[in-house]
Amino acid sequence: MKSKEHRPPIWADRFLEWYCDPSLLEDLQGDLHERFTHRIRNGSITRAKLLFIWDVFIFLRPYTFRGNRRVSFFFMFRNYFKSAYRSLSKNKLNTSLIVAGLTISISGFILISLYVIDESKFDKHYDKADRIYRVTTKLHSETATELTAWSDAYLGPHLKELYPEVEESVGIVKMRGKTIVSHDGKSFPEELLYRVEKSYFRIFSHLWISGDPTTALSKPRSIVLTKKMANKYFGDEKPIGQSIDIGGDNYLVTGIIKNPPSHSDLIFDGLLSTDKEYLAESTFWCTTFILFRHAADANGFEKKLDFACKKYLDPESAETGTTFSYQMELLTDVHFGDDKLFDTPKGNRSSAYVFTVIALFILCIACVNYVNLSFAQSIKKNVQSGIRKILGAQPSQIRAQQLTESLLLTATSLIFAICLSALLLPLINRTTGKEIEFQQFFSLSFLPIVLFIMLAIGFFAGSFPAIYTSSLNPLDALNGTYRIVSKKWLRSSLVVVQFTACIILMICTKIVFDQVNLLTKSDPGFNKEQILVVDIPNDPSLFQLMPDVKNEFSELPFVRKSSLAGYNSVPTSDMDIDTYEVDTNNGTFKKAFNNISVDEDYIDLFKIGLVEGRNITKEDLDNDHSTVMVNESLVKMMGWKHPFDQTLGEGTREYTIVGVVKDFHFNSFHRSIEPLIIHGSNSSPEKLMVKVDKIDFEKIGIMEKIWKKYLDDQPFTFEFMDTYFNNQYKSEKAIQTILLWFSWLAIVIACLGLFGLVAISTSQRTKEFGIRKILGAGPISISSLIAKQFLMLIGLAAVIAAPISWYGAETWLAKFAYKISIRMEHFLLPILIILAIAFLSMCYHMFKAVHGNAIQSIKHE
Template sequence: MFKNYIKTAVRSLYKNKGFTAINILGLALGLATCLLIVFYVVDELSYDRYNTKANRIYRVNEDLKLGENNVQYAVAMPPLAKTLKVEYPYIEDATRIKNAGTTHVKKGNINIVENRVGFVDASIFNVFTLPMISGEPKTALLEPNTVVLTESTAKKYFNTTDAVGKTIVFNEKENFKVTGVIKDVPKQSHFNFDFFVSLESFPDSRSNEWLRSDYNTYVLLKDAKDHTKLEASFPAFLQKFSGSQMQSELGMSISQFEKSGSHFRLNLTALTDIHLKSNRSGELGPNSTTQYVYIFSAIALFILLIACVNFMNLSTARSSNRAREVGVRKVLGSSRKYLILQFLAESILVTFVATVIAMIAAAAVLPLFNQLSGKEIVLTVESLKWLVPSLLFIILVIGSLAGSYPAFFLSAFQPIDVLKGKLSAGFKGGDLRSFLVVFQFFVSILLIIGTLVIYNQLNYIQTKNLGYNRNQVLVVQNSSELKDQAKVFKQELAELPGVKSATMTGFLPTNGWRNTRIYFKDASFDQKKSLFPQSWEVDADYIPTMDMKMAAGRNFSKEMMTDSSAVILNEAAAKFLGFSDPINKTIYQSSGGDRKGSAPNVKECHIIGVVKNFHFNSLREKIEPVVMTLGQNSGALGIRVSTTNITALMGQIKDKWNSLSPGVQINYSFMDQDFDASYRTEQRIGTIFVIFTSLAIIIACLGLFGLAAYAAEQRTKEIGIRKVLGADVSVIVGMLSKDFIKLVCIAIVLASPIAWYGMNKWLQDFAYRITIQWWVIAVAGAGALVIAFVTISFQSVKAALANPVDSLKNE
């Protein structure tokens, strides 16, 4: 019997090849798109879950509010991890990680720039799941100058994973013994180091400073439920260990600090929440956000619904043509149960074929999707364990839903009514189909408006005046490698033809290097008059090289010795301090006291200038206060070039570099590229959004195309009569199109306010954003109408041009 159902289903589907092809293509396209998004969402949700103890690992964060300044850190104090483990018996272990930044690693006669180097405690292997291939995890990092490599790094430097006992050289002079090789850290990790260097090699790691934050600190609890108890104990813990240093630094106790409206607090973030729910200062890598997971999940659901709606629409439309078949089958003795099973078999068969095609298409397109999304998703046996059952469930659900209308509705017809022709089903009678068409274009218009808003916001980011000129600026990222020769390098480059100016500092607008200090408006050290700004050490060439503009006062001068105690504020800092005219005013920098109960040591700083606000964070964030001081910081070198022959100039720069630092690779980039990299996530999201929106529209149009063909087929004789009576092509096209266009107009009216509201909510994440203009809604609506009309017109014009003799000759 089952074999007969399949055979009959295949024959019926083959007989209507056009509708079957549209059904399979639309559903396969929707399922393939949905699968890709599901892969993306699953990948985002899987971060750090490779750790077997993930549910018991928490990161300790620090929140600092000083006056009106509020800063959230992902890092904490140097002695915190060790102290927590001693103080709380329900903490099984604790560990710290510190990003080492750019490091040069010697391989043969060359130095390779590595950016994935981390200083870690020996206890890292007790907390995180980092399987060791060779070496002993308990003792691997107990001694100074020891390092554990990942498997791929060991192969890169020693052509083998058996690297234990070998020596690796950092920064030309520091020899480290390889004491272990671990498997590569999974891509779905909030840190991805290739070198795990013992923190015992870093003297600062033994610091007892409780008011300095620069270590990512993690605790492993014996019971995950204890995290609430641990958080509740933090105020007393800080009072015990930070109180005396707070008194020394600010001249007040923690309780007095809290009463003044400020606070200094610790809190916890679950390890599995870091990637999607944490965006603090000092993160070990760029994190994502749950917002994009929700957006893409909604898009996947919408596209799947559009594809299913297409399937149901075309199935219900075609089912009316099979009323006579149902009548004949019943007359010949077929029961309603067998008719229901027959229709469901056809529907499930189409869904099965579409799902197989979708799976093959998704696997084929996955490498391209990875390139667009910045992911490295691969289909593994583990992923197939949940994917195959999910697809089987989808086949049954979609197939049953799409086949339910013809199965239960048509099978209930009385044969005598059907065979007498009492049951007719033109397009106008299809209320369900009308609702489904409205739904399809409702979703499509939502996506079109969303795409336009995202595109305009990204364009705004790219074209906004940032307060500095990022074009034609070359950045040498590792100029600190030159040490005492860095200043000489800068001077020699400034004399090259094609170099306009150069500045030596690590505090560039596109760099991640940041520093903060406490300043007070006056000598009363009132926290309500305090400032906790970015503190940037720059040289006198910084402002002209960055092409920044002064709002008041002057730039630093090499000729004026008093500028060593001078500062330049940005407009945000000047506004925060409330000076009507900040020039020549004095602010006070806290540098800590020398004994318990003493007033803070201070440095008087006179304001010589105010630079216009410039963006150095994402446009999602407001411009923070910045205080610039004059100094020699060799963290990076910014070079403004004024030549079109960049290749020749780069050759000269490399020659200068090699003469001063032979064997060390120069690490450089262009500032506009660094800027673009900071918005790479938004750009990728925008590109993917455009692609998925286009696919959603194509799927919707496939369904509309099929329905238009069905409507034209149902009204063939009416069209023939109208043509005989003198109707021209435009009249017939309009007659066939108006019902569909009316439905699209309803979708526009329903979708526009919802899309406007939703995209306004998305824009709220940007401190600097566009305003959604009326024309965005108008363009989206007009675009949907044009797309729908073009889709419908193909079938309408074809029907209108047909010879009426052919449609009327059997009457």
């Protein structure tokens, strides 16, 4: 035992040395060590250590404290704590109203902060995140300006060659649609596969479980899997060195990395190596990331991008009628950047702002509640502080005592709130589609939130009553001449603040609801009900089978119609853009247009209206795919009188226009309808759409059987058109849900406060009501006495809230191409609801005041 002599905890020893008066230290420390040694002899070490710590704290007394004459403040805490505890437990109703309000609001605040923290963490986990930039392309054409997340696949290598400050570049491209992955009899369609150049791991750092980042992707047909994916296909086997079938080709597993955190835009399950050195040899476009040698190299690099663009893209752009320019953005800014075509899912900065504002509102409402309720009971406290003052307490001590009380309250509520938000976390995750874990509560980034809450509520809200009571003249306080009434303006304005926040939230909720309704319920110009969208495997050898599958589906009794759609041609997808030669009144131009490829049933399936001309027919498809339809917007833009006389040229091909369809909202209502070319083509279908009467499992079973007959090893996976459609409005829906919940929260908290206030104001006026009743006042005049002042304050709040919420809602609505107009009802309805709820929360006390025995009331006080 000699080598490992047990010592008491060093920090406790240090603490003792810190606080203990030097004249006592030598002996006391010795004593405690001696006790420690004795305890080790008779019992467990942990126990001895704990008891040592206990001893150190027990000896934290005035007489042992360094310079002990000046530290009464420090030791008064015990007393403050006691008196705070007593006064809080004396006013159980008030205390529980305050704690309930604070708990609810703090947990709201915590949840929203977790969300916002998670949003702001996006892609910051990469070691070199501050030097990684993404290069994107801006297309200018006469018809539109489009931002796309892609760039020329040669750009990366070019930049690296031209500029020494570019240390590394990587091109990555997501695998189109769903790819069937199989191993050892297990087969699933996978969406999150990327083809990346071998430089990928020199730029992006990941946590490796096995494999070597420097060589993992250097050979063709290699794949690096995430842990999740590896478990799915290999179970307990060792995946490294095994082969896995990706869309018909065998790949060698060369690495396993930990699942990337959910706060990343680049979510993938597997990274595939390229077949050649550069992606550019097999694809024209890809997403390009570059890594600078130093973070400062990025300054002014845009000019060099322009140069590169001129050098490599200009010859091409002259040909296509569009001009290109490159833009770059820091990796960590990508999440909140502008939405681009073919981009990864975006964060919504405005959602984050909206949520933060809501969180602060809620916190503010609860603070106000607290201030209000503690003011209201300060009469009793004034007597206490009066006595303290007479006994010699300094104002600073009175303040310290009050702050102790508010910190105690805040801490209690905080503990409750953490429990509550832990319970609510799954709900928030579901609404926002995030994966925030419970462990977050114990992480370092959570600490500032807790500190903020403690400071904001404990000190900010607590200091109002503290300053007030500490400034009182003790004699007045004892006489009771200082009534709470003297601070009525303050109390009133606090109520106004509180209800202003409530009403703003309510009005915004109403407006957001109406807007989301407009987005989801108004007619997009096509029928999206009861349509199954079946994924077609991305395998050209299977494409020729698809018309047969489609025909067999069409013959089923419960199927009304089915149709094949080509690349990104199902409504809600990002449409392809190509350049066409068109004739206008001023001659022939090259123009870039959105286009989709569909078969003869597409228009009927979606019930898209035909303005003139005819639909694409089966014959068109069988011939040479040279017929197209266009939408009204295109005709209008080109100013064509006779659209059927026009042809569209693309490269060497020429298309004849056979029909004009009514404008429909291919994309969400965020955007207005753009010109569109509808190709008749079924040569490379991506989705098979089936319109059915009332879907059920049996019918799906029947369809799956047919599917297996043709494509026996390909899984039958589908999604409802509705789901695609609603996914476009995910962020609006999230705002809607959160606003709804939090405006209710705000109302509940505010009404808790109102309830408490009314309780106090009626109890102060008990005598008055008694006299009034004896003199003949009826129930209505009594209750109106109580209700009038509060309802007037809420009315004032409504007047303040209306313009603020109008401004906020207008700002939010500005980003929609189609939006509701804000009308009177958006304001009136929420205000009426709040008035009604506020009135209800006062009812109990009005009832008590009206029905109390008048004689008893007069004897009151």
